[in-house]
Amino acid sequence: MAKQNGLGNICRIQYEKYFSKLARRTKSSVLRDAAEASELKNKIIMSGGYPSPEIFPIISSQLTLRDGTVLKIDEESQKDSLQYCSTWGMDDLRQWLKDFQKKIHNPPSVGEDKHPGEMELMITAGSQDGISTGFQMLIDEGDSVIVQNPTYPSVFSMVERLGGSTVGIDSDKHGIIPSKMRTLLENWEISNPVNKNAPRPKVLYCIPTGENPRSASWSFERRQAVYQICREFNLLIMEDDPYYFTYFNRPLPRSMLSIDEDGRVLRFDTFSKVLGPGLRIGYLTGPRPLVGKLMLLYQTSTSLACPFSQVIIMTLLREWGVEGFIQQCDRTAQFLKEQADYLLLTANTYLSDVAEWEAPNAGMFLWMKMKGFEDTRGLVKRCKEEGLLLIEGVYAIPGGTMSPYIRIAFAIASKQQMIEACKILAKVSKELRGIPEN
Known part of the structure; x- marks a missing residue:
C-alpha cells in the first residue's frame, strides 16, 4: 500500500521511482529553455535561432466556418503562428x-x-x-x-x-x-x-x-x-x-x-x-x-x-x-450516433445470422464477432478482394494469435456504402463457411 500524507485521503507518490532510465538521464535543453515565452518578454532576443518574421511569406489568413462565419488571423498572430514557441x-x-x-x-x-x-x-x-x-x-x-x-x-x-x-x-x-x-x-x-x-x-x-x-x-x-x-x-x-x-x-x-x-x-x-x-x-x-x-x-x-x-x-x-466548443462536440457526437444507428440497422438486416455485436455508445467503431470463425484474417483478406476494407480483431489482442472479431469503422461511410459493406461481409462469411446464400 502507498503511504498517505497530511493532505487528507491521498497516497503520496514518489514519481522518480516510475521514471525510465532514459527519463532519468534526460536534462533540460538550453536552446528550448531559451524559447520560453516568459524569458522573451521585454528582452533583446539574440539567444535562439529565430528566423526573422520579415521573411515569412504569409502575413495574414482567414478561416471560413461551416456556418459562413469568417475569422481573421491578424498579422501579429500570423507571425506567432510561423515562429518557434x-x-x-x-x-x-x-x-x-x-x-x-x-x-x-x-x-x-x-x-x-x-x-x-x-x-x-x-x-x-x-x-x-x-x-x-x-x-x-x-x-x-x-x-x-x-x-x-x-x-x-x-x-x-x-x-x-x-x-x-x-x-x-x-x-x-x-x-x-x-x-x-x-x-x-x-x-x-x-x-x-x-x-x-x-x-x-x-x-x-x-x-x-x-x-x-x-x-x-x-x-x-x-x-x-x-x-x-x-x-x-x-x-x-x-x-x-x-x-x-x-x-x-x-x-x-x-x-x-x-x-x-x-x-x-x-x-x-x-x-x-x-x-x-x-x-x-x-x-x-x-x-x-x-x-x-x-x-x-x-x-x-x-x-x-x-x-x-x-x-x-x-x-x-x-x-x-x-459553450460553442461544447456545441461542436455535441454535433460531432450526434453525427456519429446517427452513423452508428444506421450501421446497426443495416447489420441487423444483413448480418444477424453470421455475426453478433454490442451497440457502441461512443467513438467510431463496431466490434463484431463473426460466427463460425476462430480467426478473421482470411475473412478480411477476402473482403478486401471484394472491395471492402476492415481490420482484423487479432491485432487488438495483447499477445494475440487468433480472434473471431473484426473492427468496422463507420464515421466516413455513406449509407449506401454501409449497405454494400454488410452485403459483402455476409456474402464472404457464408462463402468461407460453406453456407449457401439465400
Missing part, C-alpha cells in the same frame, strides 16, 4: 485548456498548492505523440504495461520498441473486470503470461470512453474500482480519451482524472475527433512532476506542437467560447 505550448491556448479541464473534470488536486500531484498541462503534436513520449518516460526494457483486452493496437508497438510488453485484462461492456485485474496483480510472479522475471507493472494504459476497438465506455463504478486497485498496487494510469466528447449521451461520463485524488492519472486529450486530425494538436493533463519530465523528453524530440495549428484552434475557441 514554447515546448509547453502557446500561452493563451494552454491557459484556455487549463481552465477548460478544471471546468469539465475538476481534478481533486486543483487548488491544492501543497499537493505533490498538482495539475499541469502541456500541448502536444497530437495525443499519440504524447502517449508515445509518456511510455518513453515510464518504460524500461523488461517492463510490463497493463492494458485492457482488447485495446488500441498501436500501443503494442510503442511499448515493444522500448523492450517492454503488454499484459491484457479481460473487459466486458462496463470496462476492465476488476476481479481479473486484482487476481493478476496479487499473483504477478506466477500469473504474468509474458515474462516470469518481469518486475511488477507500474502503469495501466486504458481508453475508458468509446474505447478503441469496441466503442464501449466504462461505467463510473468500474472507473472507481480500477482506480482503487491502481492505488493498492501503486500503478500510474495513462488515460487515453480521444473519444470522450463523442460519447453519444449527455451528461458526459466522469473521467479517471476527475477522481484522481493522488495525482496518478496522466490524461491524453485530442482535437482530432472533433475539429480534425490534420491539425495534429493534443493536450495532456496530469501531475506536475510527470508532465514536467515528459516536457523535457519532448524538448529534444518533437520539440513543440505546430504553432500554426495552435493559432487556428485558439482563433476558433475565442470565437466560440467554452
Whole structure:
C-alpha cells in the first residue's frame, strides 16, 4: 500500500521511482529553455535561432466556418503562428485548456498548492505523440504495461520498441473486470503470461470512453474500482480519451482524472475527433512532476506542437467560447450516433445470422464477432478482394494469435456504402463457411 500524507485521503507518490532510465538521464535543453515565452518578454532576443518574421511569406489568413462565419488571423498572430514557441505550448491556448479541464473534470488536486500531484498541462503534436513520449518516460526494457483486452493496437508497438510488453485484462461492456485485474496483480510472479522475471507493472494504459476497438465506455463504478486497485498496487494510469466528447449521451461520463485524488492519472486529450486530425494538436493533463519530465523528453524530440495549428484552434475557441466548443462536440457526437444507428440497422438486416455485436455508445467503431470463425484474417483478406476494407480483431489482442472479431469503422461511410459493406461481409462469411446464400 502507498503511504498517505497530511493532505487528507491521498497516497503520496514518489514519481522518480516510475521514471525510465532514459527519463532519468534526460536534462533540460538550453536552446528550448531559451524559447520560453516568459524569458522573451521585454528582452533583446539574440539567444535562439529565430528566423526573422520579415521573411515569412504569409502575413495574414482567414478561416471560413461551416456556418459562413469568417475569422481573421491578424498579422501579429500570423507571425506567432510561423515562429518557434514554447515546448509547453502557446500561452493563451494552454491557459484556455487549463481552465477548460478544471471546468469539465475538476481534478481533486486543483487548488491544492501543497499537493505533490498538482495539475499541469502541456500541448502536444497530437495525443499519440504524447502517449508515445509518456511510455518513453515510464518504460524500461523488461517492463510490463497493463492494458485492457482488447485495446488500441498501436500501443503494442510503442511499448515493444522500448523492450517492454503488454499484459491484457479481460473487459466486458462496463470496462476492465476488476476481479481479473486484482487476481493478476496479487499473483504477478506466477500469473504474468509474458515474462516470469518481469518486475511488477507500474502503469495501466486504458481508453475508458468509446474505447478503441469496441466503442464501449466504462461505467463510473468500474472507473472507481480500477482506480482503487491502481492505488493498492501503486500503478500510474495513462488515460487515453480521444473519444470522450463523442460519447453519444449527455451528461458526459466522469473521467479517471476527475477522481484522481493522488495525482496518478496522466490524461491524453485530442482535437482530432472533433475539429480534425490534420491539425495534429493534443493536450495532456496530469501531475506536475510527470508532465514536467515528459516536457523535457519532448524538448529534444518533437520539440513543440505546430504553432500554426495552435493559432487556428485558439482563433476558433475565442470565437466560440467554452459553450460553442461544447456545441461542436455535441454535433460531432450526434453525427456519429446517427452513423452508428444506421450501421446497426443495416447489420441487423444483413448480418444477424453470421455475426453478433454490442451497440457502441461512443467513438467510431463496431466490434463484431463473426460466427463460425476462430480467426478473421482470411475473412478480411477476402473482403478486401471484394472491395471492402476492415481490420482484423487479432491485432487488438495483447499477445494475440487468433480472434473471431473484426473492427468496422463507420464515421466516413455513406449509407449506401454501409449497405454494400454488410452485403459483402455476409456474402464472404457464408462463402468461407460453406453456407449457401439465400
